[in-house]
Amino acid sequence: MKGNNAYxxxxxxxxxxxxxxxxxxxxxxxxxLKREIDSLRKNK
Amino acid sequence: xxxxxxxxxVVTAALLVYALYMALIGAPTEQTMxxxxxxxxxxxxxxxxxxxxxFVNFGASLVYLVKxxxxxxxxxxxxxxxxxxxxTVVLVTGPIWARxxxxxxxxxxxxxxxxxxxxxxxxxxxxxxxxxxxxxxxxLAAALAVLGALCVPFVYFSIWFFRTQHPQPVMGxxxxxxxxxxxxxxxxxxxxxxxAFLVCWSRYRLEKLQREVDQAHALESxxxxxxxxx
Numbered sequence: 024m025k026g027n028n029a030y031x032x033x034x035x036x037x038x039x040x041x042x043x044x045x046x047x048x049x050x051x052x053x054x055x056l057k058r059e060i061d062s063l064r065k066n067k
Numbered sequence: 068x069x070x071x072x073x074x075x076x077v078v079t080a081a082l083l084v085y086a087l088y089m090a091l092i093g094a095p096t097e098q099t100m101x102x103x104x105x106x107x108x109x110x111x112x113x114x115x116x117x118x119x120x121x122f123v124n125f126g127a128s129l130v131y132l133v134k135x136x137x138x139x140x141x142x143x144x145x146x147x148x149x150x151x152x153x154x155t156v157v158l159v160t161g162p163i164w165a166r167x168x169x170x171x172x173x174x175x176x177x178x179x180x181x182x183x184x185x186x187x188x189x190x191x192x193x194x195x196x197x198x199x200x201x202x203x204x205x206x207l208a209a210a211l212a213v214l215g216a217l218c219v220p221f222v223y224f225s226i227w228f229f230r231t232q233h234p235q236p237v238m239g240x241x242x243x244x245x246x247x248x249x250x251x252x253x254x255x256x257x258x259x260x261x262x263a264f265l266v267c268w269s270r271y272r273l274e275k276l277q278r279e280v281d282q283a284h285a286l287e288s289x290x291x292x293x294x295x296x297x
Contacts, residue, residue, distance in 0.1 A: 027100075027101055028102050028103075030103050030167050031102050031103050031106055033163050034163040034164065035087075035091075035106075037163070038109050038113070038159070038160060041152060041156055042152065042262075045266070046269070049273050050269075052273055052277075053269075053272070053273050053276065056273070056276045056280050059280050060276065060279060060280050063284070064283075
């Protein structure tokens with residue numbers, strides 16, 4: 024049953040990899056859009 | 068409202084850490100499956116959270132179809148996207164749990180197949196939103212979402228109505244669960260629900276900003292002098 028701990032670790036690790044990857048895309052896109060809208064406002 | 072976000076963030080982080088501790092250490096070890104059964108505390112709450120998000124998507128899509136409010140459209144998009152993320156977690160953790168317990172990664176039984184179909188429907192919804200530029204896209208997507216939501220109760224009740232490889236329900240439907248395990252399960256569901264709410268809130272802010280940028284670009288194009296090259 025000790026080998027099964029690897030499956031447990033894999034499941035938990037992949038769960039957080041999926042969530043953190045998604046959050047990272049949100050943060051990255053938000054920063055990009057913020058810069059874009061600030062530049063649009065400056066050009067007005 | 069904005070000041071509430073960091074407070075909720077800290078509370079959610081604390082809940083997630085506590086839930087993780089309870090899942091890995093606090094919960095009793097299951098007799099037949101051993102430690103690998105602890106995947107249950109991530110797999111089931113992720114499924115329940117995905118179902119709730121798809122239900123929110125259903126409600127928001129209905130509101131959009133009736134009232135054509137932009138906010139409803141944004142909520143529909145956000146809830147579908149975050150729902151797909153949680154459903155992906157279900158489809159990843161399920162086979163990882165299945166392998167040591169059933170000896171197989173996957174089987175085409177009713178619960179697993181219907182969950183995969185549900186995921187594909189909502190991925191199609193997101194593809195439609197992403198790649199269609201027609202003005203009718205939100206309406207078409209809302210119609211797809213209303214039909215797709217019919218899959219959610221089918222997935223949930225599949226193990227009640229069909230004999231499947233997947234275990235029978237732990238709550239109701241003749242199933243049972245150790246009260247200590249139920250306690251840990253519910254803590255993890257609460258933690259993931261709070262996390263899902265925060266992720267949706269962040270995604271909603273992103274979508275609102277995206278629409279502002281699109282509007283600003285559209286205005287810029289309208290106000291550009293005729294014949295000018297951008």
